[in-house]
Amino acid sequence: MLLGAIADDLTGATDLALMLSRGGMRTLQTIGTPPPGFNFGGADAVVVALKSRTVAADLAVADTLKAAAALQAGGAKQLFFKYCSTFDSTPAGNIGPVIEALLNTLDVPFAIACPSFPANGRSLYKGHLFVGDSLLSESPMRDHPLTPMTDANIVRVLQRQTDLKVGLIGHETVSRGASAVEAGFAGATRDGVRIAVVDAIDDTDLRTIGRAARSLQLITGGSGIALGLPENFGFQPKSPMQGRYAAPHGRTVVIAGSCSAATRRQIAVAREAGIPLKKLDVLAMAQGKLDANQIASWACDQHPDATPLIYSSAEPADVRAAQDELGRERAGTIVEEVLAATASRLETRGFSRFIVAGGETSGAVAAALQIPAVEIGPEIDPGVPWTRSLGRDRPVALALKSGNFGADDFFLKARDLLL
Ligand SMILES: Nc1ncnc2c1ncn2[C@@H]1O[C@H](COP(=O)(O)OP(=O)(O)O)[C@@H](O)[C@H]1O
């Protein structure tokens, strides 16, 4: 293993694994930290998917360090901590505490932080994160159910999460090329900076930063920053898989727990296309009036050729109302538990192709389906591939979509790629 990566959620891990595969690295994605002695099958890169984005910071740190130790035991030469391209976190963490713990454990002085992912509209300029044409704080991310992002200044956001000094390597340096960026790393280190946020507004910048990062032991960021990494290890980009995907045979379902604007648009397009839909009421689930058995039965009752869509996704005002009643965390957990249990029931009743929207939701579904690892298949939209489970008696196919990713017709596209 050359590169060992730890992602703070499952869709983020898949996004990164896709990027590394396209860069030519044989990439394996595990769900959770692999046990001692795990056979990485000769993979060049391993991405460990955690569910640590919104758990308590000390738990996120412990889980990450355990994953880092497993990757190092597997031979990883460089470690990558992957978080969201919209820097999803709370004032308490977990990005700052996790980077801090990794720096201390690896005993290295410096790491970079770069969430930029231009292919999906995230760019970083003067330390400010943009989503499309809007500042992060003015994008729909300000209404995220678990990690509302209300400050676009990533230096400031990260500095609130750590006592280590956070600095900025600006675009004026990045545009001068990899040597200038490396000199920037050295200069920042001399100034006592332990974590440097690095500007990147396009793929050329990401490749420059990737090259400059070849001798760093720890890299942190979104999947965009991984664009330039495979080349550092001598890999050449691979052409994307063409044609339709021979997924394990069985029925297809869409399960959406993401409340992002993108997911809500994708549901609207699926509705217009005539897909059968079931909207879940959070309070009914909390009161035990709606459970996984009922939801799974509804899906099974749909036409066998249909792709039923089950969703809890709601407008920000409705999410707030449910949270006022139940609390932010409890509302999220109830929805995740019911959706995960629904997936598990459906799998025993002939469904083997799962299109899931939302990072936390995907983590909960994959845990319920007891999937130890996945292999990466064809890309559906930037950052979202079809995947196939590994290490499970009855394999399943999974399209794990970050809430914010995907074109408006994503669910239809994902379905139509299946053979
Ligand atoms: N209607 C709702 N009200 C409150 N919380 C919800 C609702 N629907 C989903 N959630 C929760 O919101 C969170 C969405 O996070 P996630 O699945 O990671 O989506 P995204 O990828 O958009 O961030 C999950 O914890 C989910 O259970």
Ligand SMILES: O=C(O)[C@@H](O)C(=O)COP(=O)(O)O
């Ligand atoms: O970097 C990204 O935007 C994604 O890879 C990601 O982390 C997905 O997180 P969710 O939006 O919570 O699915």
